[in-house]
Amino acid sequence: MFSHVVIFWTDPANPASADELIAGMEQYLRPIPGALHFHCGKMVGSHRAVVDQSYQVALNLVFPDKATQDDYQVHPMHLEFIDKVFKKVCVKAVVYDFA
Numbered sequence: 001m002f003s004h005v006v007i008f009w010t011d012p013a014n015p016a017s018a019d020e021l022i023a024g025m026e027q028y029l030r031p032i033p034g035a036l037h038f039h040c041g042k043m044v045g046s047h048r049a050v051v052d053q054s055y056q057v058a059l060n061l062v063f064p065d066k067a068t069q070d071d072y073q074v075h076p077m078h079l080e081f082i083d084k085v086f087k088k089v090c091v092k093a094v095v096y097d098f099a
Contacts, residue, residue, distance in 0.1 A: 001062055066099060
C-alpha cells in the first residue's frame with residue numbers, strides 16, 4: 001500500500017475556494033484510475049491541541065504501490081486539476097507520502 005495525503009490552504013480572499021477545490025477534486029482527480037481509496041473533505045475542528053486546524057481541505061488517496069501513484073501524478077487529468085483548480089484557489093499545499 002502507498003498513501004498519498006495532501007493538505008491544502010485555500011485563498012482566504014475567496015470564501016468559496018474550499019468548495020471549488022473539492023468540486024475540482026471530484027471532477028478531475030476521482031476519475032483517475034489506480035486509487036484504491038479516494039477521500040477529500042474540509043478540515044474538522046477539534047478541541048485537541050494536537051490537531052492541526054490551520055488548513056481548509058485535505059485529500060487522502062491510497063494506491064496499491066508507489067508506481068501506481070507515480071502514474072497518477074503525471075496523468076493528464078491531474079495536471080489539468082493543478083492548472084485549472086489548484087493554482088486558482090490555493091496558496092499552499094503540503095504532501096505526506098508513506099508506504
